[in-house]
Amino acid sequence: MLRFYNTLKGEIETFKPIEPGVVKLYTCGPTVYDYAHIGNFRAYIFEDLLKRTLKYFGYRVIHVMNITDVDDKTIAGSKREYKSLNEFTEKYIKAFFEDIKTLNIEKADYYPRATEHIDEMVKIIKGLLEKGHAYEKDGSIYFKISSFPNYGRLSKIKIEDLKSTGRVDTDEYTKENIHDFVLWKAKKEGEPFWETELGPGRPGWHIECSAMSMKYLGETFDIHCGGVDNIFPHHENEIAQSEAYTGKKFVNYWLHCHHLIVNGEKMSKSKGNFYTLRDLLAKNYNPKAIRFLLMSTHYRKVLDFTFEGLKQANSAIQRIQNFIYELENEDFHEGESKEVKEILIETSKQFDEGLEDDLNISVSLTALFSMIKKINILRNKKKVFKKDVENILKWLKKINTVLGFLEFEVKKELPPDILAKIKEREKARREKNYALADKIREELFKKGIILEDTKEGTRWKIIK
Ligand code: AMP
Ligand code: ZN
Secondary structure (H helix, E strand, O other), X not given: OOEEEEOOOOEEEEOOOOOOOEEEEEEOXXXXXXXXXXXXHHHHHHHHHHHHHHHHOOOEEEEEEOEEOOOHHHHHHHHHOOOOHHHHHHHHHHHHHHHHHHOOOOOOOEOOEHXXXXXXXXXXXXXXHHOOOEEEEOOEEEEOHHHOOOOOOOOOOOHHHOOEEEEEOOOOOOOOOEEEEEEEEEOOXXXXXXXXXXXXXXXXXXXXXXXXXXXXXOXXXXXXXXXXXXXXXXXXXXXXXXXXXXXXXXXXXXXXXXXXXXXXXXXXXXXXXXXXXXXXXXXXXXXXHHHHHHHHOOOOOOEEOOHHHHHHHHHHHHHXXXXXXXXXXXXXXXXXXXXXXXXXXXXXXXXXXXXHEOOOXXXXXXXXXXXXXXXXXXHHOOOOOHHHHHHHHHHHHHHHHHHOOOOOOOOOOOOHHHHHHHHHHHHHHHOOOHHHHHHHHHHHHHOOEEEEEEOOEEEEEEOO
16 A cells, blocks of 8 residues: 655545546656756656656556746746747757656656647636636736635645735745735746737746646646645645636645755755756766665655765665676576575565655665675575576566666676686686686686686676
């Protein structure tokens, strides 16, 4: 039974989708004015873990992630570079898709762009005006928060304390003040605009997520995610405008991941304390280690980014990878052991229980590492057999549908100079020059390569 912490309820709840077996999921996507930083990717990896976990437990997931391609920042960027809005954002949209591929994040089913859903937004804003939840001022249209008594339920801002401090026209907002937020912005000189029934202008930021989620997932759907910084005002505003429009509950489960921080501060573009994925790849960090690092701290805990942490993530992956490599390449005797079978059943149970408990990945990973340790002890005692290895590898492949950072059947190639050394040693052995053969064996061992002489010839194994 899957359980998640629902921000709306402020507690852990058993997950039950509206339609049995199907989960409708919406996650707030990138604002495409720059490359995404790894703080953003923490959110996207958490969402990927959630989605893969849902699939692992047998659900079909319909996932929508929006692309914010019109807002204050994208407009400012396009002006700075003397480009059309589309031309400017296209570069970052392309980079975003490359980055999620690098991090092995599964693609959403839909990536709606704000600029392609103006009609849907206009329709909702018109409805809100008709129902008295919105008003017009100087060509812009604002949502009247006093018309929506439930305002504040998600972020736990007390309604009695709500003091409207007037209207805000920007997509950049302060967290401290409650405002009537902008739904539609009147046309401004030098900014892109759309001619609509609401007059010429462009949408505010929040409305796009209501319009696009409802279009692809229906008026009420299962899960909505983002980082904790999205809770207020973005998600609070999404709830207000959506529920005021439909009269129905907007979303059943709200899941938010905590921040990635650097030196005690949230990683963000505005603070300048960020690394993009590309920055880290340029420093030769392994994308799988980045994925591991972003995933392995529970999503509701703050994750402190350090290069030391990234190195440790890399060694953790190497430990599992070596184990896989050895299982795939060593010879095991025919047969199956009861002991291994029991370890696997217990590990698999713990792994699943971790995930079921609000995506407690640390429990799942601990189970995995502890299994590797136990199996290695049995391997040393020659108590692991062919069928066991098959079962372990099958299970590892299964859990990799969730983890997404393991590799199987990787053909490791040795550099030519090492291969030449192995040939030289084989020749020495044929010529019974065992002193030279041993010397080469020792030399290669120091480089992390173990040689084994069999009837079929010399076999090698990489140990580091
Ligand atoms: P943005 O492009 O700023 O709208 O952010 C896209 C997603 O990344 C949102 O879900 C944010 O909550 C999330 N996000 C931004 N910065 C961080 C951070 N430092 N740690 C975790 N998530 C973040
Ligand atoms: Zn959103």
